[in-house]
Amino acid sequence: MLRATLKSLLARKLRLVLSGLAVVLGVMFVSGAFVTTDTLGRTFDNLFAEGYATTDVAVTAKPKVSVTEVEGEQFETPLPASVVSTVAKTDGVKEAIGVVATDGARVIGSDGKVVTSFGPPRIGANWTGLDAIMRMREGRGPTADTEIAVNAEVAKAAGIKVGDKVAVLTQLPKQTFTLVGIWGYTDDRDSLGGVQEVAFTTPVAQRSMLGQTGVFTQVTVRVADGQTPEAVRDRIATELGGAYDVKTGTQLAEESSASFKEALSFFNNILLGFAGVALFVGVFLILNTFSIIVAQRTKELALMRALGASRRQVINSVLTEAVAIGLIAAVLGLAAGIGVGALLVYLFGTMSGGLEPASVGVPVAAVLSALIVGVVVTVVAAVLPAIRASRIAPVAAMQDVATPDRPLTKVTVAGALVGAAGAALLGVGLYGAGSLTLILAGVLVTFVGVALLTPLISKPVVALLGRLFSWSVPGRLGRLNSGRNPRRTAITAAALMVGIALVTGVTVVMDSAKSSLAAQAEDTIKAQIVVSGEQTGPRPPSFDEGVLTRARQLTGVRTVAGVWNDQAVIDGERTYVNATDDLAKLADAYGTPGLTTLRGDQMAVSSEVLQERGWTVGSVHEVQLPRGELHRYSIAATYDEDRMPGSYLLPAAATKEFGITQPIFGYVRLDDGVSVGQVLPEVKRLVADSPEVNATDRSAFIEQQSGDFDTVITMVQVLLGLAILIAVLGVVNTLALSVLERTRELGLLRAVGLGRAQTMRMVTVESVVISVFGALLGVVVGAGLGTAVVRALDGEGITDLVLPWDRMGLYLGLAALVGVLAAVLPSIRAARLNVLAAIAHE
Amino acid sequence: MSATPVAARADEVWKVYGSAEARVVALRGVSAGFASGKFTAIMGPSGSGKSTLMHCLAGLDTVTRGTVHIGGTEVTGLGDKALTRLRRDRVGFIFQQFNLLPTLTAAENIRLPMDIAGRKPDPGWWDTVIETVGLKDRLGHRPSQLSGGQQQRVACARALVSRPDVIFADEPTGNLDSKSGAEILSFLRASVREHGQTIVMVTHDPVAASYTDRVVFLADGEIVAELDEPTPETVLEAMKSGEVLV
Known part of the structure; x- marks a missing residue:
């Protein structure tokens, strides 16, 4: 019986190809997702292992608001300079360096546009000399506050060379520096994983990236000869107490990589979801093909029945065919999936600029899922036709009648x-x-x-x-x-x-x-002009707060309000929050009456949130922003969520403790009778120094x-x-x-x-x-x-x-x-x- | 050969299948004319080349050597487009079986070649044909609702209605009982006698052949005998004479 089945299968190569193709494509999607995730995962392993290779131990302040890679961007809490000296004095420490390194240094290229990034951060750092894997390509590190050095990734993307005047956006308004050096990495790489880096002198880095001097984001420790990083880590942790995270370089590499992999698994699940849809559709195709094959084999199957084959044998005959097709398709799909995975990894590497993908690997999960998915999907789709095949009467072999069209009643009832x-x-x-x-x-x-x-x-x-x-x-x-x-x-x-x-x-x-x-x-x-920008990197575009003040002085402008945005922990729950420089002005720009300026210890919360969390106007809540201490804000006002931006509105003072201390939206409401055309060019001129954002009229916004x-x-x-x-x-x-x-x-x-x-x-x-x-x-x-x-x-x-x-x-x-x-x-x-x-x- | 114009003609037609050892010669220099307004039968045993001759005459198959004419047109050497048009406009077909499209009604099947050509059937002629084949009350039926004889009558009507230069019929009664077969043959003959239609029919049945005006006997790819005004007896006689074994 098996031989008869396989022979009949080979005789129908075309149909085998067509029905198999659906499975091949579905399996390709599934295994491609696994291969991509696996390869990118190892790419990140390598990347972080190398990035932390020169760090024995690192000290950071515990984040005020922890945000994982999947959920957004986390802002490092600055640690005071005193920590650096405490660490330096700890037993077993050879060298302790205060490092400033955080996302948000946006270089303006020679074309006047902000250099964009699709994924990797744009790090602004203090220059602490070359480490073991950095190689100076040209020039030197910055020594004066008017100087910067950049990695070759930035230099190439921005089209700048040593000696150029280069403008950089940070937490501060646009500043212009002289480029004095360009560095790369071992093996002639421009960057590690496409990360753009700008190095300032330490005070400039502190002011520009962290908003204050005398603070760092991290202390990087080299341990003395004969000391293990783990022992030194434990000693530093004891010395500093609970407010700091002290970790070895190996630990950090693993953690960073793990958080990226979490983001990747999210991506993986999306791909698998779509693969599922594709396979679901594939089932229809296979079901159809097998129905047709069975219909065409009616005589052959009837003959087998007449010769003494049992119903079970007929079912098995059809299912064997399905298993064979499923297996072949799964293997082909796996091969195609590896190809697709390699392609996706390559594209990912190219898009993110300079990420060096690990060699393409085939995880066990990809092989198993390919085989299981391929075979199971095909067999499931073939079950109904197989059962139908088993019901062919032996006498059909002798008759020359096509199977009459069966009535649709049963199908229709089942469908309903x-x-x-x-x-x-x-x-x-x-x-x-x-x-x-x-x-x-x-x-x-x-x-x-x-x-x-x-x-x-x-x-x-x-x-x-x-x-x-x-x-x-x-x-x-x-x-x-x-x-x-x-x-x-x-x-x-x-x-x-x-x-x-x-x-x-x-x-x-x-x-x-x-x-x-x-x-x-x-x-x-109600605002006729809005200042806002399009995302050019992981962090939202922002602009100089001074634009708001200057816009207020323009003739024909009634009110101007800025909006800041970040994540905060409110009564233990993390949520997105907004802040505004003046609630009354924002309310005016939105045309919502009845809201007045907030005091420094007040916030406004939407009525929807009040209802959901069981709060009332006047109740007091604990708010932790990415920087600064825990604050208690009382709810001073409430509003309909549709009528104002966001669910929480914090006072102006809070903006200093946001991760991005610059506004991301500006709303300009004009005096009655003033046309947009009169004021818009003026506002556009004001944001000329903030190339990440633009001023547009309301409908464009x-x-x-x-x-x-x-x-x-x-x-x-x-x-x-x-x-x-x-x-x-x-x-x-x-x-x-x-x-x-x-x-x-x-x-x-x-x-x-x-x-x-x-x-x-x-x-x-x-x-x-x-x-x-x-x-x-x-x-x-x-x-x-x-x-x-x-x-x-x-x-x-x-x-x-x-x-x-x-x-x-x-x-x-x-x-x-x-x-x-x-x-x-x-x-x-x-x-x-x-x-x-x-x-x-x- | 008579003096009447010739509807279809084969001159020195050779048909060879395969090459070298697998070479099969189906037709060996056959020359024959089929007079307009006559009903001709081609007879011969299996493998004699009778069907091949008909296929070549009808432009369904190409010849290896020699020429074929339908009316004044040389069929040999025509491209697919011209051949298709020739079949559509100047030739009618009646096959042994599977003559009709199952999705179309009898009337639609009859009209099909005219529809494909974008022509309207002449209403008078249409009525005559329908009446002749006796299908008036069956026109709206689909082939699956018709008996074998009725289906074949629809096929005949289809071949007749476009008034082709010549109708080729390949064992049109092969699948029918003798009564239905006789009916079909009768009105094929009637269409020749009364309306001047030309019909070339391949058959191995002496009775069927007796309905025609002339029988051409084929054996081993060559014409071996001809018989005018055949009767079943004379046909059998010719076959029995040993030269032609059907």
Whole structure:
């Protein structure tokens, strides 16, 4: 029986390739994710191991607000200079160096623009000489307060050379220095992992990066000969007490790497999620292929039954075929995944500038997941066709009747039940439990339900869609063909539906959110001019506070308010907070009456937060900002969250303790009757020295703020592209089989005068009808899912429901194009059929 | 050969399949003309080349050597486009089986070549054909709802309705019971007698051949005998004479 199965498998190479391809692509995505994460993980291991190689022990102050790599940027708490001398005096310490090194030194390049970074920090540091892996390329380290040195990464990105005047943005307004040196690293590297570094003299570094002199971010310790870092670490820890973290270089390397890996695993999970969608779609394709294979093998299987094979043997025969395809596909997918992983790592290295990727490795997880996913998915998809195969009666071997079209009642009832179950899950997930797992499960189950209902829907819809093409004979024949096998058409279309429904759903939610936020901003922000910037690195863009003061003096300006942003711990809970230089002015800029200037010990909190945390106006809470001591603020005022920026608003004094001590937004409200055109150029001139930000009118600002939603839509479109690609393979598969099955019919048509071009058009119309039907289902289901989510989020501020007709139309148009492309090979095959051979075809 | 114009003609046609040792010669210099307005049968045993001759005449297959004409047009050497147009506009086909598209109704199947060509059937002729084949009340049925004989009558109607120069029929009654077969043959003959249609039919059935005006006997790729105004008896006679074994 096994030999018969394998022989029959080999005889159907084409089908093996087509159904296997879906598994290959899915497995490729899964193993590619694992390979990428693993390789990048080891890249970071190497990077940090090298970065901390010259550090035996390091001392830092405990962070006031700890933030992991996944959650944002952590600000180091400065430690006083006295710590450096205490450490230096500790037994076993050979050398203790006070180091300033923190993110936020933004060099302005020779083109006048801020040098951007996609990931690695832009470190501003004090010059403490060359360490073991640094190599001076040119010049020397800074010795005067007007001098800086940079690493070669910065020099290249900024296009600057020794002797140039170079402007740098820090916590202070723009300062200009003379570049006196450029350094690189061993092995002729420009940087360690793409990190941009600017070195100042120690006092300049302290003022610019930490906002005060006499403090450092870290003490780096070299231990005396014969001492172990661990012993010295313990001694320093005892000496300094609990307010400081004392760690060995090895420890730090591991911790830093671990925190990056956490961020990577997040990235990994996203990739795996999309791989899951792709595989889900793959199941449809494999199910369809196996159904067709079983239908075509009816005689063969019946003969086996007649010769005494049991039902179980028939099932096993089909499942063996599935296991074989699954295994081959898994191995190919794994190989492709390693390729994709290598490519992603390479791209990551190139994008982040100078990250030297570790050699590509294949973790056990990648191999195991590839094999398990490949085989399990294929076998699961083949179960139903296998059972159907086992029900073929032995007598079918003797009869020349095609299996009649079975009635759709059972499928339809099942579809209605499953669809209802999916909707119920979704409902509970959205409105009741609010659990993402339930929502996702609901979405998937709904897809299965709709897929089961699709054969029923396909009859009228396909007939209707086909009318569009009925003006020509080939078009009409194509339309009739697409309606011939409702199950096959349905499952092919359903596969396409999944990807398109998800994209449409996300688009509906994002567009609704965008429109709601824009409408809200339109409604609330009274400021006509906004100063803000686009992200150019890990930290948000900021500008000189002086811009606010100078803007207030412009004629025609009514109020100007600045907003600062950071994370803080409030009553033990970490949250994003805003601060403003003057609440009354901010309220005026937003057009919210009734808020007055806050005292230094007061904050304003949104009514939503008050309700959620059970606070009241007047209650007092503990607030810890990234710098400074623990403060107690009383709640002086409350506001509707839609009417002001952020949930917490802290007083002006608090801004000194923010990680970024510069404002990130400035709102300018004009006097009545003053036109934006009069004042905007003036404000633009004021921010000329802060090239990270720009002054725009209100509508441009709102547009800019909603840009993120478009980015999310684009990302989802790209990632779901794979699922859609697999669905397209399904269309190709179905068409190829249709052409094969209808060889004699094609021969007849050619004999009675159908031209080659007309034959191709006939196949293409069938393809387009199936594709557009799938896309139509996807758009409808997606719009439904999106609407459900938007309605559920009504309370979260998404009040508008926007159905993106243009994008939905685009998806339908693209589906038609996809249909044309999918038909290329099958239609060429159909057109090239030899008329005589086709007529004689059995 | 008669003085009437020739609808289809083969001159010194050779058809060789394969090469070297696997060489099979299907036709060895066959020359034959098929007169307009006549019903001709091609007979011969299996492997005699009768089907190959018909395929070559109809432009379904290429010849190795020699020429084929339909009407005044030389078929040999035509490209796929011209051949397709020739089949569509000037030739009709009736195959032994699988003549109809299962997705189309009987009427749609009959109209198919005209539809492909973008022509309208002449209404008078349409009615005549439908009446002749006796399908008036079956026009809306799909092939699966028709009997084998009815399906074959639809195929005949399709071949007739576009008034081709010549209809090629390949064992049109091979799959039918004798009564249905007789019906088909009767109105094929009627269409020749009454409407001047030209039909070339491949068959191995002496009774079927007796419906025609002339029988051409083929053996081993060569024409070995011809018989005008055949009856079943004369056909059998010719076959029995030993030269032609069917």
